[in-house]
Amino acid sequence: MDSRRKWIGFYGDDFTGSTDALEALTMNGVKSILFLEPPNETLLQNQRFIDFKAIGIAGISRALSPREMENELLPVFESLKNANVEICHYKTCSTFDSSPDIGSIGKAIELGLQVFQNQRFCPLIVGVPALKRYTVFGNHFATMEDGTYRLDRHPIMSKHPITPMDEADLSIHLSRQTSAEIESMNLLELNGSNYEIDRILESKIKKNNEAPVILFDVLTKEMLTKIGIVLVNETQKNTIFTVGSSGVEYALTAVWKENSQYDLKEQKWSSLMPADPLLVVSGSCSSVTEKQIGYALEHDFYGIKVESSSIINLEKRAEACLHIIHEASEKLEKGIDVVIYTALGPEDSSIEMTKGQLVEAGGKQTDTSKILGEQLGEISKEVIKNTKIKRIAVAGGDTSGYITKNLEIVAMEMIKPITPGAPLCLTYSNNPIYDDLEITLKGGQMGSVDFFVKVKNIT
Secondary structure, rough: OOOOOOOOEEEOOOOHHHHHHHHHHHOOOOEEEOOOOOHHHHHHOOOOOOOOEEEEEEOHHHHHHHHHHHHHHHEEEEEEHHHOOEEEEEEOOOOOOOOOOOOOOOHHHHHHHHHHOOOEEEEEEOHHHOOOOEEEEOOOEEEEEEEEEEEHHOOHHHHHHOOOOOOEEEHHHOOOOOOOEEEEOOOOOOOOHHHHHHHHHHHHHHHOOOOOOOEEEEEOOOHHHHHHHHHHHOOOOOEEEEEEOOOOOOHHHHHOOOOOOOOOOOOOOOOOOOOOEEEEEOOOHHHHHHHHHHHHHHHOOOOEEHHHHHHOOOHHHHHHHHHHHHHHHHHHHHOOOEEEEEOOOOOOHHHHHHHHHHHHHHHHHHHHHHHHHHHHHHHHHHHHHHOOOOOEEEOHHHHHHHHHHHHOEEEEEEEEEEOOEEEEEEEEEEEOOOOOEEEEEEOOOOOOOOOHHHHOOOO
């Protein structure tokens, strides 16, 4: 094996999903780094990054139109191809939320196959048992608290403010976004020997003129391992382009652990100091995040509700942001933990009010996450500059993207697990204010009710 070759390169369609993939690799002994922009050869050869076996790129494509995705993804895929990775992974959310108009996974598949042209098929793996996400006969399920729901009946994902999931059959959902042929490997077909799995897979590949998308059921870790064998075997023929959740990373690492060519070492974590104090910034509308904010406020965090109507208004924006910066900085300098948030759950009245305000001003409802995210990024940057705090928690995929870009972060490395899918990371930045910052990026549905308190106290 070429020691310089990277085992996997991934692009996350949002920042929280990117750290999810980073965690899946790091927890399983793969030295991994997450960049915020496609790395060039000079950066990859930098002494700080040269020993990493997996590279990721944190992206924002889940919030982009198909045209914008083309401009975003083609250079990324070319960059990963030039980096000579064994596997290129387009990392999606484990709930697959997307639409033909926003964050089209179908468009991403078409662009990936345009760059990786020797593809026999495009593996699609969305289930990931570690996050309690399951695909059964093509239908996708996600666990929330004590219940597991079909995606179109999920209390949060079926009501997502931008891309509500009204279809649990992933083949049907994806077919609305691409004309590519879609086949499936169901759990009964994956229940046989490796030889039988290969035989069935070959029959599905050969009946299509072009490289089909093949959706794999995932119910158990053992099933993921079988899929990992398929992926690793396919890399013997070509670099492969694959799509899906961090189930891809869990599948691969399960096989790499048994292969002496991949030197996977047991992960050991260094001790940390508890945050004193912690800044939390949330742009999430999830009811899970709502409960986490409520718990934090009950445990002596100081809450600052962002008045979205003022942030949307160009005339009031600067003054509103300045007020939040001053208020948050003052509390943090006194050692008080602060949570800045835009909404408390999906029923918060400010959500619809803000959308209506945008439409009245000639904008689009879908612009809300971009505008609020950019301003939360500016607020976070100034608060950290004022207070020199060293740990921050961010909730919301789009919000995480805008905040990390504002903080001039070049790359991140996982330094401690907190909850599956949302690890604590250490930043690399050319600006000393934002270098060695401890940061966790949490998707809306991730974490227990005491998540923010855990982030504060983790050592």
